[in-house]
Amino acid sequence: MSDRLIYLPLGGSGEIGMNAYVYGYGQQDKERLILVDIGVAFSDMETSPGVDLIFADIRWLEENKNRLEAVFITHGHEDHIGAVGHYWAKLGVPVYARTFTANLARHKMADRGQPEEVIRTVSAWPEVTEAGPFKVGFLPVSHSIPESAALVIDSPAGRVIHSGDFKLDETPLVGEPFDPELWKDVSREGVKALICDSTNVFSPHEGRSEAAVGPEIEALVKGAPNMVVATTFASNVARVKTLAEAGQRAGRSICLMGRAMRRMIEAAITTGVLKDFPKVISPEDAASIPRENLMLLVTGSQGEHRAASAQLARGKYNGITLKEGDLFLFSSKTIPGNEKGVIRIINQLSEIGVDVVDDSSGKYHVSGHANRPDLLRLHDIVNPQMVIPNHGEHRHLREHAKLANEAGRASIVAVNGTMLDLTGDAPKVTGFVETGRVYLDGGVQIGSMDGIVRDRLRMAMNGHVTVNVLLDEDDEPLGEAWVELKGLPEMGRSDAPLMDVLEEDLTQFLGRAGAKTLRDDDKLEGELRRIARNTSRDEIGKKPEVTVIVSRLS
Incomplete structure (x- = not known):
């Protein structure tokens, strides 16, 4: 079986934020791996209320961490560096960055109680770092934060340039200017693939300095x-x-x-x-x-x-x-x-x-990302065999791929979880891995599929009812059911307090429930929940979330 060069985005492709890109070289399923960037996204009240940060789901990488050689950070923006302190313990490999970015990374490691010495400072191109079958160099590029870099990633299958976030600014005031001659020199011997920022692909004018x-x-x-x-x-x-x-x-x-x-x-x-x-x-x-x-x-x-x-x-x-x-x-x-x-x-x-x-007015800000004409200029300078769009929503990636195809360069849209084989003359989908999101909720990491945020959203949209009932030693109700309301109106359609209507319906049910139901906690809770939701629907047009508490005297 021959060796292959793979590219796998785990975050940052099909969205803007939480960038995490895997490159690998070797025999299928045995490739030695490097990770480029490990960033975060930010929550909002509509989709992730109460969540502090959002991370890429890197379970696939954790499962294969014995194959991981190193992490390389292109620059210090949160969507590229923000998860380094949270995730390093799960990966356990050296992290390489330029001086300014390394300084920020060490602060993040210290904030999370992680060892700062694993952050290794490297110089710009032509210095390279060996990581398994790869040689990786930091190629200076202008962006809206100092010491941003593209990565020159050499493997036995050829040279890949990972653009990182960039703009073609030759007078950036702070940080290095874009140097077209340097990029031409790096690209002179041939570039197999340009993995390229797509954020401003729809902006039709050249970027301003x-x-x-x-x-x-x-x-x-x-x-x-x-x-x-x-x-x-x-x-x-x-x-x-x-x-x-x-x-x-x-x-x-x-x-x-x-x-x-x-x-x-x-x-x-x-x-x-x-x-x-x-x-x-x-x-x-x-x-x-x-x-x-x-x-x-x-x-x-x-x-x-x-x-x-x-x-x-x-x-x-x-x-x-x-x-x-x-x-x-x-x-x-x-x-x-x-x-x-x-x-x-x-x-x-x-x-x-x-x-x-x-x-x-456009007077007081310039973007840190390359606009459409600038992307085309970089394509021409690098002249890669293929262009793989990244760092953008699906519409950005698709438009960027069209630009490359129109110029005769092979291109494909690869969203998170799509593994590409870059070994041949054109990119080829070679598999998919499960990806998603992990939430930092206070001090705890939770999965997006764990149901916690889903329940929080349901409570926010529908309100909450707590139903309390008390039964004696013979499984007979003691007194009436009583309820507590959160996030619901006091009065219902019957012009009576919602709390009173609920308690009346629930108490009536307890009075007619059979002995078998009253002995079975699960069945009793299910019936009380159903009645509370149906009564609420009739009274206020909503089915709230319901918590039932059954207390029994022993």
């Missing part, structure tokens, strides 16, 4: 008569610096608010990727600065409930209160799915009288 937003932001800040607050992705160190410099040039004191933003800036300064960052003041000192001389840089650009932006919109944060005539700038793009949270904050700010500026 980070350098383009600085003058626009500076003009906006200079023209503001009162306090200015700006929010962006905490990890977009270049944008945070641009905002801070604009405020400094406008004669304002700069204050960072939000743990994530402070940690990112500290990591960037410590690792040397960020230099000459403007002096900042503490929130305590900011409270005494005249409003017209103050600029706050805050977390919460995606509407996060606990972040600084949301707390300022609700009233006060760190002693600072917004007032009518202040300016609030969203120097960021709203990630699909986060619109409601962002709009809620905008409306709360509007009620205060704060003037809100978002990115609808």
Whole structure:
């Protein structure tokens, strides 16, 4: 049996978030493996209420961890690095990253009580790391966080380039510029497959440089008569610096608010990727600065409930209160799915009288992902034998595959769990593995199919009834049934309290139930649940979730 080169996305293909991609080389079902990225996605109240984080389901990788050589992290965004501290103990292999990303990864390992020394710092291309049959190099690329990298993955079957998240920015201000000559040189001897970011495949115009937003932001800040607050992705160190410099040039004191933003800036300064960052003041000192001389840089650009932006919109944060005539700038793009949270904050700010500026004009934010013309340019530079779209919803992957096919390059859509064989002249589906989601719920990991979140959603949609009954030693009811209601209206269609109607129907059932039913807990609970749901349906048009508690005197 001949050796083969495989690619298997476990997260990040068919969705945006929780990236996790497996590459393997060797005989079928014996391939030596590497994992590229191990990220998270974020929950929302509609689909995963109460959940803290969402991880890719890596059970297949756990089952085959004796074949796993290493993990490689392309950059420090949460959807690529966020699960490293949570999942490392299940994998137990070295984790390789560049200096800035490694710094963030060590913090995540420490936060979870995991050994920091397993995070190994590597230099950029042409340095390579050997991992079983693979040689892996970090190829610098511009993105919205410093030291982002594509991966050059060499195997006996040929060279693969995993693009990671990227844009073609030759003046990114912080981090390395895109170097087309370097990419041409890396691709000169032939590239079997380009595994490529698809996020902005529907954006028809060439991407703009980070350098383009600085003058626009500076003009906006200079023209503001009162306090200015700006929010962006905490990890977009270049944008945070641009905002801070604009405020400094406008004669304002700069204050960072939000743990994530402070940690990112500290990591960037410590690792040397960020230099000459403007002096900042503490929130305590900011409270005494005249409003017209103050600029706050805050977390919460995606509407996060606990972040600084949301707390300022609700009233006060760190002693600072917004007032009518202040300016609030969203120097960021709203990630699909986060619109409601962002709009809620905008409306709360509007009620205060704060003037809100978002990115609808395109002046104050540039994306960290390559637009359609930029993807085509990279295809031409790399000239791969095949293009495999990743990092996008299904519609993004499909459109990206069409672009590649139209240019005569083999391409295929591979969503999570689809294993591709890249050995031949074109990608070929060679199998499927079970994938899904794992939720971090408080301090516990739960499966998406465990029913916990499903029950939580049902209670949120339908309310809850607790039914209590008491039986004596002879299995006869003692008194009436009594109920407790949660999330249900007090009055029903019969113009009587819902609680009274339920208790009446349940007590009537107890009075006519046979001895066999009263002796059998399961049967009794089932009947009481059925009556509670049916009565609720008749009274309020809903069938709530029902918990039955049967107590017996011994």
